[in-house]
Amino acid sequence: MERIPEVRESTRQFPIGAKVAHTFSTSKKEVGIRGFRDFDLAVPIQTWKGKTSYQEEEELMVDAGTIKRSDDSLEDSGSTSFHGASHPPEPVDTDLMRPVYVPIGQKKGDGKCLVKNISLKGPFLDDLSIRMPNVKPSPSLLSPAESLVEEPNDLGVISSPFTVPRPSQNTETSLLPDSEEKECIWDASQPPSGNVSPLSSIDSIGVVRSMSIVNSCTSTYRSDGLMSDGMLSVDRNYESTKGSIRGDSLESGKTSLSRASDSSGLSDDSNWSNITGSANKPHKGNDPRWKAILAIRARDGILGMSHFKLLKRLGCGDIGSVYLSELSGTRCYFAMKVMDKASLASRKKLTRAQTEREILQLLDHPFLPTLYTHFETDRFSCLVMEYCPGGDLHTLRQRQPGKHFSEYAARFYAAEVLLALEYLHMLGVVYRDLKPENVLVRDDGHIMLSDFDLSLRCAVSPTLIRTSSDDPSKRGAAFCVQPACIEPTTVCMQPACFLPRLFPQKNKKKTPKPRADSGFQANSMPELVAEPTSARSMSFVGTHEYLAPEIIKGEGHGSAVDWWTFGIFLHELLYGKTPFKGSGNRATLFNVVGQQLRFPDSPATSYASRDLIRGLLVKEPQNRLGVKRGATEIKQHPFFEGVNWALIRCSTPPEVPRPMEPEYPAKYGQVNPVGVDNTSKKVVGADAKSGGKYLDFEFF
């Protein structure tokens, strides 16, 4: 059983002006804070409050053990400045996610140290001791060995003194300015390439440590093969301000949060939209919306705001608002996500927006959104996507008797989501934000997984595993060995849809065997394993009730988080609630990490469904169902027995939304984002907000 983490009752906060101790004790043990000299410092200075967005950075100074505001003088050559809280520290509260703000930086030429970023660490005692291997103290503070390290420049910013372990896997570098902060991912199966800073190491307690530094990260390779460090991350806006209430339920409004890195600039590749054709989406060839887009493009050259009528706001997310829009005169409807570029920049959400766009560009799958075009105006960045009139699964669930889906419906939606996740993993995309709110229902009742701004892009090497009955070692490689999901009486067999002719089912009820033994059924079936199992991120990303334990614990996470969230998702569909929800976010996170999974007494569910959820909600990611062979092994679970994976898109969904009303414009009028005249493509002034033919509304 897992240890229930202790609360850091004795964590101190340091108000401005306070003297900062070099060490302090906790209820568990003394945690070393070796002081500013080494920049080996963990200073909790600010309590994070649930929905607070820290947008305006304000420098706080740590000066010889004293925290000051940035407007105080920085004369002392030993001073360290760091971006800290945006307002004075508040009294200590009991919020679980109290961050430990860690200044990191480097000495400037004048002896001052500008620290660019801070990191929010997890809630546990171990997080208090944070090694800061990236930081280059002043020569006078260095040991002789450390003095050999290359000197920092004197620009006052970290220029990139550290080595990205696997640059080829950092997929976010292409369009961003050098000074961007980026999430750094790495392949945990490989030692880092290039020069690792001699200062890189794991801390004394062996806890994964990572810091966000401008455009760089550092890594440590542990002898057990796990990367212990290497993260580019800072986002104090890590809880989105969305939190909207959907449906009538108290548990609605799950909020995505992100401590992943954000950037301060977005590339303007406005040409991109107009080279996006069906060429990279071969399955869209017969789509009338593609044809309409292409026809306009052939006629007018490029597509822009003036080609669309915005009819209705569908919703508002953390990085933009989504509008139902019509490609004028075509009766083709789209969902247009409109993002205010200045707002993105000021809120450091540009990287998220860019990630989402890049991922959308990749997709061509029936259960994932089609990005029809993208364009930029002076003020806005717009993504034109497929419109889903059926709302989201959260709302749909609220309408079900007992506010939960039948097992039949849950299986259907879960199966489609599973295929979407499988496809994403094949593309090297870890989705990270699965929840019913993000599963939209198309006009035909099939699903569409939406919202990729929290996703992680990483490298993946799809592998075709050919097993052979006469090669036991290879045979084993294709088997799903997930003891955690297997109870003594359980058999994980190939579902019927995988067995026609090829693999006759063998008395599975009479002779239950562990799944490892049942793997013989696949003894000649080639299997594609396309799971980005080695990618690791240190970001704190997701939605409280859906966060995987490894994310909460800050251990580094990879694609297994999607299988965890898939388990929570299935639980919510079947029972109408998530399994670890507590009285607040703090309690929820504790439950996720430490509480055993227990199923509600009602509604009654099948053993197979519970077994699957149990297998997915294994706290240790390495033992979780799906982690070895991805969706393939989940598809083979008995819960999905009978699912015809290849033809599921042709099956009849549990519910089909009412047909779309044809006269949207008449009903809704035409609406327009504030400041945009989509007939002239000009940004118009404040006058345009009042009156006129457009309805105006705010963005965020």
Ligand SMILES: Nc1ncnc2c1ncn2[C@@H]1O[C@H](COP(=O)(O)OP(=O)(O)OP(=O)(O)O)[C@@H](O)[C@H]1O
């Ligand atoms: N393709 C679509 N069709 C119909 N409605 C959509 C579509 N895409 C988004 N929406 C609606 O717009 C809302 C905002 O979506 P958006 O993806 O911007 O943010 P989000 O899902 O709320 O999350 P986040 O804050 O993480 O971006 C959604 O909640 C959904 O109701």
